[in-house]
Amino acid sequence: MATHPTIGESLRQEGYRLTPQRMMILAIIRDSSDHISAEEIHQKVRQQYPFVNISTVYRTLNLLKKLRLISETDLGEGYVRYELLERGRHHHLVCRRCGESFAFEHELLRPLQLRLLKEYGFTADVDHFAIFGLCQRCRPAEEMNDVRKEGQHGAA
Amino acid sequence: MATHPTIGESLRQEGYRLTPQRMMILAIIRDSSDHISAEEIHQKVRQQYPFVNISTVYRTLNLLKKLRLISETDLGEGYVRYELLERGRHHHLVCRRCGESFAFEHELLRPLQLRLLKEYGFTADVDHFAIFGLCQRCRPAEEMNDVRKEGQHGAA
DNA sequence: AGCCATTGTGCAAGTTGTTGCAATTGCAAT
DNA sequence: ATTGCAATTGCAACAACTTGCACAATGGCT
Structure with missing residues (x-):
């Protein structure tokens, strides 16, 4: 209480x-x-x-x-x-297609954080990142979509 | 025109x-x-x-x-x-204290992008990141500020 | 207990950005 | 040049969030 x-x-x-x-x-x-x-x-x-x-x-x-x-x-x-x-630092991957979000470990951002400090003297606040993109399930669907569109005029 | x-x-x-x-x-x-x-x-x-x-x-x-x-x-x-x-992919470091922003190379995000793909199957859209934190000039000032505050009650 | 500077709150108005809808427009086919 | 119709626009209302201001509450000091 x-x-x-x-x-x-x-x-x-x-x-x-x-x-x-x-x-x-x-x-x-x-x-x-x-x-x-x-x-x-x-x-x-x-x-x-x-x-x-x-x-x-x-x-x-x-x-x-x-x-x-x-x-x-x-x-x-x-x-x-x-x-x-x-509660423990973690971050999120957000799929721009299905909207689903997946957590990922803080550990993956450490190297970037270190390089920014070493090369730019910049102390990054890495509290909670959300990175947008395509999840494993949605990528095939999105690529199929691209192919269809490219097909309309023949070239990439 | x-x-x-x-x-x-x-x-x-x-x-x-x-x-x-x-x-x-x-x-x-x-x-x-x-x-x-x-x-x-x-x-x-x-x-x-x-x-x-x-x-x-x-x-x-x-x-x-x-x-x-x-x-x-x-x-x-x-x-x-x-x-x-x-115009070329680049990203920004934004100082939360002075507000200044500094560009950084896309290259620094490549390893993260690759690990997300390998470990999570996630294709990250890394078009333009803005990472907040403290720039080289502002960090000393911010730390001095912390010390003053901690001094008020003696322990960290 | 009472005073007072300072911090915090509620309210209303203001920002940035989004959306439903009816009217308009681009553009491909005629 | 005209038509058909989906894509696009302008408008007004809306959503998330912020801010200026006057009043209220907190908590240190006496």
């Missing part, structure tokens, strides 16, 4: 206030099994206390993102989803 | 129409020296023909993106920018 102590305390230690709105929002993110949208958070907060404004939800999410406590991901649904970062 | 022939023809070969609106939009993207926003394109189109609607601009940009003729990038400005893809 109580808000996640470590995250609430992280906020206060950074000089921010732990208000009832923020406690409710934090509890909902923590209790949600996977990525959750701002609108879903807003709905659930309102079940407890109906006067919370959606802009408070967005402002809280932006604050938590700034403090690197949550990650924000665009899975191509027309809105973004949020997740506790302490 | 004439619209870029190859891109205009690409459109028609795919079965789409080459309308005056699309010709103007294409010419503007081609004549722009770097990444350009939808709003900038709209302004410039209206100088030639004031009745073009912003939704036509967005729809044309989405079409060109779908056909992989342009790339779309979020440089953290609150809107996205577009660029001809045939």
